[in-house]
Amino acid sequence: RKEVEQDPGPFNVPEGATVAFNCTYSNSASQSFFWYRQDCRKEPKLLMSVYSSGNEDGRFTAQLNRASQYISLLIRDSKLSDSATYLCVVNIPAGNMLTFGGGTRLMVKP
């Protein structure tokens, strides 16, 4: 089992739609969680950190469920510019390393 798993998609949604991605992680000792965005042939960039209480940044909402060991990302009112691959990232305490999920590809259509 991979340490961090995501549905690779692609998720094809129309503009204005609400879309949600989930990510599961296997190491219960993980403490830090993030969503990164990666555009085609570009480097990943931090979208948002994920806090225990959940957090929101504009149209984006991130949630953490420690009991079930998953994090989620909700995007409301999708824009064409949201089209990208979204990477779930989990901190592995041993060695202080980040482990990346394989990414979920989102395509927002007009």
Place this chain on the structure above:
Amino acid sequence: IAGITQAPTSQILAAGRRMTLRCTQDMRHNAMYWYRQDLGLGLRLIHYSNTAGTTGKGEVPDGYSVSRANTDDFPLTLASAVPSQTSVYFCASSDGTTVFFGSGTQLSVL
């Protein structure tokens, strides 16, 4: 502009040749990382360094070596390149909470 610089941007290399990918950051981050990204496999950690003078093996270290003589530089060396090392390589650094990526090196081993 502060950030991470990788060089070269792209390289075509004959199998069996030695190659060093360069990575420099000017943010004074202690932690630095090398990832490779392959279609369908996501980002995989090759080597990491939590501070100058120390390095560690990631998920896929075989065929690669790194050094961390100072805080700013973290070169990745392929001693004898093989076609399976064809990939996009990302260098990254971390301030302990956020990971910042370089723009990547596209390496093709023929």
